[in-house]
Amino acid sequence: DLGFCGPADKSSTSIYGNLPYIAPEVIVGRGYTFASDIYSIAMLMWEISFGQPPFMDYEDEHILVYNIIDGIRPKIVPGTPLEYKNLMKECWDADPLKRPDANTLCNKIHKINLYYQNMSDELFKSEMDNLEMNKVEENYTSSRLFTSKIHNFGNLPEPRNATEVEEQEVFHSKLYDFSIPNNINDFNKSNEQYSKKLSGDSEKLPKEFINLQNSNKYDEKEIIQQQMKRKDIDID
Incomplete structure (x- = not known):
């Protein structure tokens, strides 16, 4: 359809x-x-x-x-x-x-x-x-x-x-979406860089997109923190 x-x-x-x-x-x-x-x-x-x-x-x-x-x-x-x-x-x-x-x-x-x-x-x-x-x-x-x-x-x-550059940036960012960092500090560092990019694009993005991406960002952080805790327990 x-x-x-x-x-x-x-x-x-x-x-x-x-x-x-x-x-x-x-x-x-x-x-x-x-x-x-x-x-x-x-x-x-x-x-x-x-x-x-x-x-x-x-x-x-x-x-x-x-x-x-x-x-x-x-x-x-x-x-x-x-x-x-x-x-x-x-x-x-x-x-x-x-x-x-x-x-x-x-x-x-x-x-x-x-x-x-x-x-x-x-x-x-x-x-x-x-x-x-x-x-x-x-x-x-x-x-x-x-x-x-x-x-x-x-x-x-x-x-x-x-532009071709913009297309490449999106394709590379999709790789980031599917990767899990080795520790939560690496995630925080990457997350700060992502937040700066998001704020730079905020004039073009409708408010509902910004709120949605921010919500997804914090959900992802919480999930990774839980994964890291489980990983530490398994090692102990």
């Missing part, structure tokens, strides 16, 4: 759909268009190339929403054919006017299809092996974000495209 349909009792200010596939302009309340469908197709194109749904490593929909409207997209797998990659990036552009229309998209996909149909078996196998080799074998299918439901996000900033 890409979000075009929804429950009859859905309010006019809310949106309905599977969040990772919903276009940023729809998330901020502009309504569905043919261009927003093209964005959703880009997410399907990424899913085909990677083998898993987009953004499956996210557990918090508010953080995902902020990243989507700030231009963050799923990381493209190295080895993805250049024509396919460029078309996918055109389709998920933050500006709906820069996305191809349905006819253009269909024609470009047809050309890509013909190119690979005329390719020798050896070269085709080599390209597919290269793509498979660069895939990350992870499974996040338990993510609660991968369901269609009603969303209400309030006031959000204007969607934009992220």
